[in-house]
Amino acid sequence: MSKKIMVRRAADNEYLHKDFHGAMNLALEYLRKRFGAGAVRDYLRQYARSFHAPLTARLRRRGLGVLEDYIKKTYAMEGAPVSVRRTQDELVFKTKYCPAVKHIRRLKLAVSPLFIETERTVYGAICENTPYRHELISYDKRTGRSIQRFSRKQ
């Protein structure tokens, strides 16, 4: 019978709780089953418009370099490889896998068939009211491997 105390300051650890990917997957599945696929997309659009409003504003003002920084930083934090190629009017990024999908599988959860919308709908919403558009060129539902492009609207 033990007595234990643990004291931690925020700076003692890196903020990276990957099990949140599992909760995100469950949240999408709950919406899909209860309210349908449209609700999943509406929700993700609401999230992206709200949380990513500053990113959208910077994209509008400063262009695709902002997205390059964001994508590289995000994948680096998740410890996943990503390659990014950018010109003035186009950015293409390729991933070998989605770290969220990888972790959901590690948790032995079934990946939501709409998990793809965490790419397509979210990046689409980030581009709203900017000179850019997003295309999901390819996506492997098993691994989340993808090729995605942002380009200047014609």
Add this chain to the structure above:
Amino acid sequence: MISCTEFIAAYSEHFKFLEKKGGKKAVLDFWNFLSRKYLTSSLKRLVKKHGIRGCWLYWQKSLNEEAADFTMELDEKDGVFKIIMHHCPSKGRLMQWKHMRPYPEYCLHCDVLYRRILEPLGFTYEADLTATGKARCRLVVRKKP
């Protein structure tokens, strides 16, 4: 991809979305669903296997991974487990993001999720949520006599 470091924002927006769809009941229904689906294989399994020490094992992982500022105490002899959250990383982030409005009852989800697991396993669950406006809370789990 929604990074796990962005999840808290997505979670808060999810609660807001559900409330718009079906009121507070829709949010509560989701929390109950999440408790059953998300915590059965983690917190529930650990507490069933290790008794109150399962709480220590569960929160030791999650609070460290979430880089929380906390004190955690376990007294197995008296059957008491406590968390004193000095600064909750989730609520702290929501308060920090000035461009978005958090779900007003965000902190209540912890109470619903964990209480639902622990009380049926023979524990009392007390949460002091009076200081959540400062990203602080306290949790005490006691083995029922």
